[in-house]
Amino acid sequence: MYITKEEYSKDPSKYFTLDVRTAIEFKVLPHFDWAINIEMDKFLKNYKSFLDEHNIENKPIVVVCNAGNRSGQTALFLIEKGYDAKTLQGGVYHYTKQKIS
Template identity: 60%
Template sequence: MISPEDYKRVKDKVLTIDVRTKGEFEMLPHFEWAINIEFTDFIKNYEYYLEKYNPDNKLIITVCNAGNRSGQTASFLKEHGIDALTLQGGIYGYNKKFK
């Protein structure tokens, strides 16, 4: 897990993946710099997405509204040997702290 404060410092140096549905991503607050890939699609095709969006093997920060799906995604990636963290409190917590 990464705190909102730490994430704010490194957000330009990591790959941020928003694992919410396309509808949630479009309707709810989101990070403009995040790549939106729905949780189930990402899990099924993670190798493809990592090759496409993370050829330099940057640290991956997964995000969603409050941290549930993104936490599952980060755990999945860690189980597969990939450096990943989830944003503590999700986008909601980040925006509450910094907006």
């Protein structure tokens, strides 16, 4: 269910990156410019139409948040619905604070 920062950083474009933080968190905290932001609760209520709208093209989904809690819950939800979903281990905070070797 997890993807490491090393694995993700090799080619983030091969994933559909979903940031489930609030719009304010997304704006003021470090984030990935290529990520699509929608608050977790809003996403969970309308996940199917959201994913259809964004045409994920059968890409694996990497769900991110600041530390990994909300993204982990969302990834588990998506896995239960049959999607190929993972959460970024340690969240965006961990990804941006530690240098990738």
